Amino acid sequence: MRFKVWSHPIEISYSTTLLSKATLFYVVSSLLTVVPPLIIAYRSQGFWIKSATYSEQPDIHFKHTLIVILEKSDGTDLIWSSRESDLELEGDRVRIPVIRSREEDGNRDGVLDSLWLNLEMPMDGSEEITGVQALLLFDYKLKRFSYFEMTGLVYLTGQGSAGRSFQCSGDIQLIQRQPLSHRGRDSRYIESPLAGEPPLHLAEILRNYGARNISLRVENSYSVWRRGTGVENFVLELNLNYPSQTVEYIPGFWQTIKGGWIQYLSVLVVFIYLFNSIKTFVFSQQILPTIIETPWKQ
Template sequence: MAALEGRAGLCSLAAAALLLLAALTYLPPLLLAYRSHGFWLKRSSYAEQPSVRFRHEVLLAGLTAGGASLGWSSFSACNRLLGPRLRAPLVSAREEDTNQDGVMDRLHFQLELPLQSTEQILGVQLLLTFDYQLQRMSTFVMQSMAFLQTFSPVPGSRVFVNGDLRLRQRQPLGHCGLDSRYNVSVINGSSPFAWDYDLVNIVAAYQERNVTTFLSDSSPIWVVGRAPSDPFVIQATIHYPVDLIVYQPGFWEMIKFAWIQYVCILLIFLWICERIKTFLFQNQVLTTIPVLPVSSILSHKEHQS
């Protein structure tokens, strides 16, 4: 025999119970997902190897044993300001794409600084600039820099540097569009003023950005024992590795993330609610009007005819 179905009026206790069960089924999962402190995806991240190219812009400052400073830059205005402290070096730079994927992987940089026979180098500060671009999510373009400084109590003949050009973020990037707010020169090479070539001022202005690059894990190796006629040599290998990029998710990504969390909890509540309804109506805890199923009514009419 077919099971009887129940029917109740809109103002009945059974209808109120069904409404309460529906509220207790769909609202608690939403509250639980929200209170778990991860309902809305505010930040996300992905891995990308940036497209980096060396701009061949260099700013060098050297400290001698006598306390004097020497220098050189790729900017003629800065070199004029150096006057007798200028030392014109021999510079070579070569970028490599080791895996032939169209994205450069490292920079080999060498600078040979000529010195007078009485000059000894105790420390160097080197600034290199780059074109930096990300394009997997938003297209982010900027001019960035790598800054190296190393000092020793013993005069040196050369210094070796091997590090990674890494991204530092104070705020996430966008998930789409073009972001070129920092696509401006790190060094104002057209300025005639010494203030614009001071490393303290350049680094301070650069650190005001919310997105910068820095030289990571460089671990300079200082080598002593220079002959009076030999130049001081800086050899640097700078890698452009895959980096972790933090970005602000878009609307649909936030909705997808929230929906997955909500549905996972909702399935449990739906299972519990179905068991409660079955118990209430099968045991007549709530009063309803019995109604024969349509299949039973048709069978009864056929039997009468």
């Protein structure tokens, strides 16, 4: 009874002169081994990774900058702004509310998770509120790859028949028109979207903010408009969550090369096997004459 303990292949060499048909065949077959896989991998789309995504919970802080506009049934409105410059030009449209707010870190990881804000605007019995608009400013930071920071604007609106309160909850989400860099510091949008001289031009503010390549918006939102007349206060209540974001970014050099190399190698292995078989057949059958050298024939 025998069993194999070791084995190794016997190497057979095929030699020829530099200027010969066998040399030309070897060069051409070698080029056909390495070049077509590169073309196939590149033409199959996605060879170079132009963008990628990752998940990160942003560092968000409410800047305590708030503008609220209440629309009345008679076509006029009431306004309150945390910026004194806005209030100086609004005259009798200004109404001073009572505001309470807090930001919470529910899972105690050192990153804030949500904002609760309650605003009570004093009313007289004859006023009827049919619509509400609110603008809030936030500090927004991402740190995992590139250090990105901006001043983001959240715009909320609700309307209905004569109401006494508006409640809204949702998630603050990052809106991207272009990916971030994979490293460096990006603070191109650090300036406040509300920067500028009063009076307040809401349409222009929203138009300019919407033209940004990177902005914030409330998604997954749910709102309730409660009707009622003759109330003493109109109540605006907001619950905004700060969830993890899916961030698009431009990969660095090594990540790009890694993705392309894997695709190229997967096709190259097939071509190496195919052309090695062809070379073995051509030279072993002496279709192209060469000098054969074996271990037992030196």
